[in-house]
Amino acid sequence: MAKIRLTMAQALVKALAAQKTVIDGETLPLFAGVWAIFGHGNVAGLGEALHGARDVLPTFRAHNEQAMAHAAIAFAKASRRRRMMAVTSSIGPGATNMVTAAAVAHVNRLPLLLLPGDVFAGRRPDPVLQQIEDFGDGTVSANDCFKPVSRYFDRLTRPEQLIPAFERAMAVLTDPTECGPVTLCLCQDVQAEAFDYPEGFFAERIWTPRRQRPDEVELAEAAALLKAAKKPFVVVGGGVLYGEAEAELARFCEAHGLPAAETQAGKSALPFDHPLNLGAIGVTGTGAANAMAGEADVVLAIGTRLQDFTTGSWSLFANPACRIIGLNVQAFDAGKQRAQPLVCDARAGLAELDAALAGHRAPETWTTQAKAAKAGWLATAARYTAAGNEALPSDAQVLGAVQRWSEPSDIVVCAAGGLPGELHKLWQAGAPGGYHMEYGYSCMGYEIAGGLGVKMADPAREVVIMLGDGSYLMMNSEIATSVMLGLKLTIVVLDNRGFGCINRLQGATGGAPFNNLLADSRHETLPAIDFAAHAASLGAVSRKVASLAELDEALRESRTHDRTSVVVIDTDPMISTDAGGHWWDVAVPEISTRAQVTQARQRYDDALKARP
Ligand SMILES: Cc1ncc(C[n+]2csc(CCOP(=O)(O)OP(=O)(O)O)c2C)c(N)n1
Ligand SMILES: [Mg+2]
Numbered sequence: 001m002a003k004i005r006l007t008m009a010q011a012l013v014k015a016l017a018a019q020k021t022v023i024d025g026e027t028l029p030l031f032a033g034v035w036a037i038f039g040h041g042n043v044a045g046l047g048e049a050l051h052g053a054r055d056v057l058p059t060f061r062a063h064n065e066q067a068m069a070h071a072a073i074a075f076a077k078a079s080r081r082r083r084m085m086a087v088t089s090s091i092g093p094g095a096t097n098m099v100t101a102a103a104v105a106h107v108n109r110l111p112l113l114l115l116p117g118d119v120f121a122g123r124r125p126d127p128v129l130q131q132i133e134d135f136g137d138g139t140v141s142a143n144d145c146f147k148p149v150s151r152y153f154d155r156l157t158r159p160e161q162l163i164p165a166f167e168r169a170m171a172v173l174t175d176p177t178e179c180g181p182v183t184l185c186l187c188q189d190v191q192a193e194a195f196d197y198p199e200g201f202f203a204e205r206i207w208t209p210r211r212q213r214p215d216e217v218e219l220a221e222a223a224a225l226l227k228a229a230k231k232p233f234v235v236v237g238g239g240v241l242y243g244e245a246e247a248e249l250a251r252f253c254e255a256h257g258l259p260a261a262e263t264q265a266g267k268s269a270l271p272f273d274h275p276l277n278l279g280a281i282g283v284t285g286t287g288a289a290n291a292m293a294g295e296a297d298v299v300l301a302i303g304t305r306l307q308d309f310t311t312g313s314w315s316l317f318a319n320p321a322c323r324i325i326g327l328n329v330q331a332f333d334a335g336k337q338r339a340q341p342l343v344c345d346a347r348a349g350l351a352e353l354d355a356a357l358a359g360h361r362a363p364e365t366w367t368t369q370a371k372a373a374k375a376g377w378l379a380t381a382a383r384y385t386a387a388g389n390e391a392l393p394s395d396a397q398v399l400g401a402v403q404r405w406s407e408p409s410d411i412v413v414c415a416a417g418g419l420p421g422e423l424h425k426l427w428q429a430g431a432p433g434g435y436h437m438e439y440g441y442s443c444m445g446y447e448i449a450g451g452l453g454v455k456m457a458d459p460a461r462e463v464v465i466m467l468g469d470g471s472y473l474m475m476n477s478e479i480a481t482s483v484m485l486g487l488k489l490t491i492v493v494l495d496n497r498g499f500g501c502i503n504r505l506q507g508a509t510g511g512a513p514f515n516n517l518l519a520d521s522r523h524e525t526l527p528a529i530d531f532a533a534h535a536a537s538l539g540a541v542s543r544k545v546a547s548l549a550e551l552d553e554a555l556r557e558s559r560t561h562d563r564t565s566v567v568v569i570d571t572d573p574m575i576s577t578d579a580g581g582h583w584w585d586v587a588v589p590e591i592s593t594r595a596q597v598t599q600a601r602q603r604y605d606d607a608l609k610a611r612p
Contacts, residue, residue, distance in 0.1 A: 003196035008159035009049035009186065011197045012115075015166055016086060017057040020206045023082055030174075030207055031113070032075060032085050032456065033058040035068035039090020040129060041117025045191025046088055060485065063477035065089045067449035069101030069112060071478065074446070074453030076110045078411070078436060081179060081242050082209065083457070086113035091188065092130025096142050100443065102149040105181040107440035108238075108265070109305075109330075111173040112181040114150070116143050121157035121187035128188070143185040151180035157187055159195035166201075174207045176242065176329045176345065211243075212329060214344035214352050222325045222342045223356035225298050226256070231319070232362050233296035234258050235281055235310065238265025239303015239328060243346030246432045249302070250274060252350045257362040258300070259370030261289035263310045264420065264439035266303065268429035275371050280580075282310045284421035287380060287580040288373035294318045302327045303346050306336050309439065313585030315611040322612075327353075377580070381426050384577045387548045392572040395422045398494055401548050402464060403428060405555040410462045411436050411454055415446035417468035418501035418576055419494065425580050433458070445475030448491060452478050455487045462490065462559070469495040472531060476538070482564045483539035490558045491540070491566045492551075493531050496573035503573060509588045510600030517573055535566035542566040583607050 006014065019030035036059050038047050050059045062068045065087070072085035089095045095116030105112040119131045119141045127133050134140035147153050152172040154165040169182040214222075226232055240249050246269045253260050253276045260270060261281035270277040278289035285293075293299070293316050301324055304310060311317065314337065317324070326334035327342040327349050334341035342349060361367075385400030387393075395418050406412070408430035414423055415438040429435035436454050438446045451465040472493050482489050498517030506516060513520040518527055535542040541561050545551045551569055558565040588604040589597055 002199040004199055004202065005194055005196050007045065007049065007192055007194050008156060008162050009045040009191040010052065011159070011162055011195070011201070012166065012186075013046070013049040013053045013057060014202050017053055018202050018204050019170065020204055021082055022206060022208065027206070028083065029057070030083060031057065032083050033060055035060050035062055035072055035085060035087040037061065037065055037068065037089055037094055039094050039117065041091030041094070041188050042088050042115070042186065042191065043090070045188065046115065046117070046186060062449070062481045064449075064475065065094050065097035066101045066445070067475055067478045069098045069114065070104065070443070070446045070449035071453035071456070072112050073101065073105045073108070073110050074413070074436065074438070074450035075457045076112065077108065078433060078454040078457035080244060080433070081111055081176070084111040084113065084173060085453075086115055088115040089117065090130070091117040091119060091128070092132070092142055096145055099145045099149060102146055102181045102183065104438065104441040104443050104446065106149045106151065108438065109179050111179050113169065113173060114146065114181055114183040116146070116183065116185055117191070118143050118155055118185040118187045120189045122189050124189075141185070143183070146183040146185075149181065150183040151178055152182045154183070155185040155187065156190050159190055159193045163197070163201055174209070176210060176212070211345040211348045212343070213348045214342055218340070218342045219352055219356055221340050222300075222327070223353060225323055225325055225340055226300065226353070226357060227360050229298035230363055231296050231366050232258055232298045232300065233293055234260035235299055235301040235304055236260050236262045236266035236269050237302055237304025238263065240266055240269040240346050241432060243303060243329075245347035245350055246270065248347050248350040252354050255354060256357055256360060257364070257367040259292055259367065261285065261293060263304050264424055264437045267424065267427075267437065268432050268435040272428040275374065276367070278370060278374050279377065280424040282312055282316060283582050283584040284309060284424040285580055285582055286377045286425055288370070288377035290316060290580065290582050291373055292370055297321045298323050298325065300325045300327060301339065302350070304328070305333055305440070307440070308585060312582035315583050315607070318612045320612060380579045384579065385426055390572070392570055393548050394572055394575040395419055395494055396426055396577050397548060398492065398551065398569055398571060399423060399426055399466070401551045402466065402492060402555065405552065406430065406464065407462065408434070410434060410464055411458065413447055413451040413454055413463060413465045414467065415439070415450065416442045416444040416471050417499075418504070419466050419468060421501070421581075422577055423466065425577055444471045447471050448476055448489070449478040451489045451491070452482050452487055455482070455489060459487070465489055465491045467491070467493060468500065469493060469497065469529065469531065470499050473529070476534070479535055479538040479540050479564055479566070487564075488562055489564045490555070491535070491564065493566060493568045494571045495529075495531060495568055496571045498573060500573035501576070504576060505586065508600070509586060510592070510594055510597035512594065531568040532566065540564045540566045542568070544568045
């Protein structure tokens with residue numbers, strides 16, 4: 001076979017550009033681009049290669065490696081794992097800056113190709129600048145930190161290793177079951193070394209998502225459980241969106257009279273006003289969903305990891321007879337908590353389960369009960385999101401204002417703080433994908449960079465980022481990148497002057513107000529941070545508003561801007577929506593000199609005893 005002589009970095013870039021996918025009949029590059037911050041570990045090798053390929057594989061520059069990876073992760077999530085991005089850093093600090101983001105992708109099962117530079121394979125100049133030097137192991141570099149947070153990890157110490165490493169990387173990135181971060185560490189000297197690569201390595205390859213069909217026995221068992229159920233219930237996870245199964249899900253629930261509730265990742269799969277959609281489930285769930293989940297005797301959990309927020313730390317499904325059916329592409333998830341596994345793709349699995357149920361319907365009383373519970377919850381929720389006259393609005397009231405202004409095609413983005421709980425309970429998501437919540441790792445600082453990635457995936461939709469002052473301060477630099485790239489974001493900052501949700505959690509576990517709100521933290525001067533001035537300095541249009549009425553006006557204005565706009569509003573740190581929700585297992589000290597802690601421990605022990 002003909003050979004093409006290239007450096008390893010040139011070959012990698014050429015191979016990346018050759019990967020394609022077909023979406024709605026259009027052939028698109030699988031990799032929409034490469035985020036890059038250069039240093040000595042990647043500028044000469046990979047930097048040269050990316051420059052040569054910039055017309056077929058765009059390179060984007062940002063300000064923080066973690067943020068670049070957040071943007072790439074959000075791009076993949078908003079693209080429903082059908083497209084992805086790569087991120088490259090230098091060695092040392094640039095590389096380890098991406099470790100947290102690798103964990104975000106790992107938890108959320110999202111494809112992300114990380115390309116950190118690495119030390120010299122030839123070790124000639126050791127220790128090179130930023131090389132950590134392990135005293136006992138010559139093969140270790142800082143990049144070994146990626147191993148536990150990568151689904152596939154490799155270090156390229158010879159240029160020809162790229163061929164098998166790339167194959168394995170692609171297999172993981174495109175496999176719905178294995179999907180997650182892949183780290184290819186690129187030794188600096190090896191990036192620059194030339195090799196005769198076979199021409200076929202660069203052949204165009206079209207990736208189509210695999211739709212695994214269910215096993216016959218598992219399907220029969222699952223159908224039997226559902227047919228026998230008196231109170232069947234569906235939990236809708238992110239796998240429904242990744243499987244592009246939202247239409248099948250709606251049909252399935254309607255055909256069999258099944259009430260459903262959504263996890264953070266599954267929200268927006270069913271229309272919020274679908275009569276069988278009871279909204280959020282779990283710790284941040286609606287009263288309606290949680291009441292029904294508490295009675296359910298069979299729970300069909302579709303495409304969910306069943307993390308503690310979904311299961312109320314395994315106290316939510318309180319019916320002693322309750323059985324779970326785990327419909328999941330990944331056997332690891334499908335069998336959790338002694339579930340009846342149904343290992344398959346959501347769309348393929350729902351179609352076959354539908355056929356196996358042969359028109360069977362849940363008891364009419366159960367479905368009717370669900371519809372009534374939903375109506376009751378909507379009335380309750382409306383009280384929390386209505387505008388009031390308080391000096392400081394609650395997060396829910398700000399959410400209400402954003403909701404009333406939003407359009408069905410808008411995408412709301414969030415990740416950490418008190419807002420994820422409020423949004424999960426109260427936000428009425430528009431079109432599928434209109435609710436983008438990173439709540440697998442709930443990583444503060446994901447929001448703005450993530451919003452940028454969402455906008456790149458779906459430029460026609462308005463992206464609205466809601467975040468707290470804490471998340472904003474942790475990572476805001478990509479506001480400047482959004483302005484530079486002409487990618488408009490609307491950012492609403494809820495400033496409650498500290499880590500409001502953790503302060504409330506501290507109080508609930510008996511703790512003294514300590515080290516969460518700025519006022520309760522060691523200080524000489526209480527900070528008065530001007531977020532609007534800060535955002536303006538990064539190039540955004542910005543405005544601080546003094547009331548919900550002014551917020552309405554600022555939001556209306558923001559829709560007319562073509563530049564990123566930031567609206568800041570002060571909120572009450574002490575209030576959150578107390579309706580709905582469920583117990584969450586947060587361990588309280590057994591011994592304390594504080595009476596409040598001892599009392600909280602008593603409540604905790606009682607809750608542990610009450611668990612099913
Ligand atoms: C990177 C990271 N560090 C710490 C946490 C733990 N944590 C969760 S929410 C939170 C406070 C967030 O503050 P803010 O963004 O102001 O939101 P608020 O709680 O005030 O609504 C903290 C510290 C986290 N989720 N992510
Ligand atoms: Mg805050």
